[in-house]
Amino acid sequence: MxxxxxxxxxxxxxxxxxxxxxxxxxxxxxxxxxxxxxxxxxxxxxxxxxxxxxxxxxxxxxxxxxxxxxxxxxxxxxxxxxxxxxxxxxxxxxxxxxxxxxxxxxxxxxxxxxxxGDAAVAEHAIALLMEITRRVGEMNADMHEGEWQPLDGMELCGKTMGIVGFGGIGQWVARIAHGFGMHVKVWSHHAHDEAMQQIEATSVDSIHELFESSDVVSLHLAYNKHTEGIITADDLAALREGSILINTARAELIEMGALAQRLEKGDIYAGLDVFDTEPMPEMDPLRVAPNTILTPHAAWCTxxxxxxxxxxxxxxxxxxxxxxxxxxxx
CATH class of the missing domain: 3.40.50.720 (NAD(P)-binding Rossmann-like Domain)
Known part of the structure; x- marks a missing residue:
């Protein structure tokens, strides 16, 4: 010091x-x-x-x-x-x-x-998504260990990106997703008609509807007393097999313990940059959750x-x- x-x-x-x-x-x-x-x-x-x-x-x-x-x-x-x-x-x-x-x-x-840091956080959200779908880091590690084994990936073009919260960061993510050829759905407290029209996004009436109809869900809500736990275990249960959840906003948006429990089933993926306790405790169940990419609250750090x-x-x-x-x- x-x-x-x-x-x-x-x-x-x-x-x-x-x-x-x-x-x-x-x-x-x-x-x-x-x-x-x-x-x-x-x-x-x-x-x-x-x-x-x-x-x-x-x-x-x-x-x-x-x-x-x-x-x-x-x-x-x-x-x-x-x-x-x-x-x-x-x-x-x-x-x-x-x-x-x-x-x-x-x-x-x-x-x-x-x-x-709207652009920085949005880019990090997409980086988490790309690591899950194309596994570049995993293949890089394998290559440095002397292996030569292409890994299966997921193509994003034609998939549906669901965005919870459509402020500055959410809109950046939506534009990038639109550029990939994804269909964009949005749930937001506020109307953003012009921004929605620019990327041909559609609005949904509830978070639950967004979760059950999206291939990827990315969270971009501000955390406050009104949004704490707004993502429930029922919402997470609505994610289809193979779906992806990205959270670069706040962990507290999700009902306490619900995400770790959902990930235990092993049928969805998550890219997480935020956690209930930071720094993340050694025994946090998310450290060993399957199909999960973790970064240490670094999305803003450019x-x-x-x-x-x-x-x-x-x-x-x-x-x-x-x-x-x-x-x-x-």
Whole structure:
């Protein structure tokens, strides 16, 4: 762990603390630190610490903080409220990470980032799908072991892609699927008539209908109190033999334990980038589930998406110090 500080001797300036950091974001934050010159001091911790007590000590005395990858409990929020007046989150679904009502009660501005990685996440969803259907990684490993054995694949052209949620990421996935020659079906809370027409997508009335009529289902809903567990065991049971489920959104969208149980039957496939507990526990049943491709919540992790995320965090904090509003949620 190292600590990067700017103008530490200028104690008259307010203090911005970044109490931990994903390794791939450190370089991006360092490149933008000069934008805070004259506005605030910055204290950037470059490790991935998640211990709440340590994080609280690191943020002591801060006027603003940037939160990357940890939940702010009600107790921690109360502690921070003694000095902190702005929290910028390095993600979109902030209501999963902080009690927004309490933040408003304490007078703390909450900011998030939006559409920073739509293309990145969509491409990763398709990468998971392609690994399942064409098994490139598996054949590459075999080749490096000296084998020469072509493996059967699944052709996507003519298949049906079902998309749950049709925001920025869902629309990217739909366009790619359409480019493959797939038929696209969509279930969404909101109407997106123009985007649907562009790719000749059709709308369905229920998630259950989407699951039972699609060859591939890709999840792209935001996670909140209304969408928690929205995918039920009954929905998963409706998947036909050979169907594929892709989840680069949130694990909590699926009823707890239902996916592992469904995969045990061995007749469907899954490509998963998100999990109920992260990092994923060693004994998580999904680690040994058949027909499953797993990645460690990496869909967002591209050079451009990282830059976009850090850029928006910096802009939110600069807005706070200069009296403007950028990506303000509360």
């Amino acid at each position: 190292s600590v990067i500080e700017t103008t530490p001797s200028r104690e008259g300036l307010p203090l911005l603390v970044i109490p931990n950091c994903v390794p791939v974001m450190v370089k991006a934050f360092r490149a933008l630190l000069p934008e805070f010159d004259g506005l605030c001091r910055v204290r950037l911790f470059t490790d991935t610490m998640l211990d709440e007590e340590i994080l609280a000590r690191r943020m002591k005395g801060a006027d603003a903080v940037i939160v990357v990858g940890f939940h702010v409990s009600d107790d921690l929020l109360k502690t921070l409220s003694q000095t902190v007046r702005c929290i910028a989150f390095g993600g979109t679904g902030v209501d999963n990470y902080v009690n927004l009502d309490k933040a408003q009660e304490y007078g703390i501005r909450i900011c998030n980032i939006v559409h920073y 050079d451009q998406a990282v830059h976009n995320a850090v850029r928006q965090c910096v802009d939110s904090i600069r807005g706070f110090y200069t009296g403007t509003a950028t990506n303000v949620v509360v």
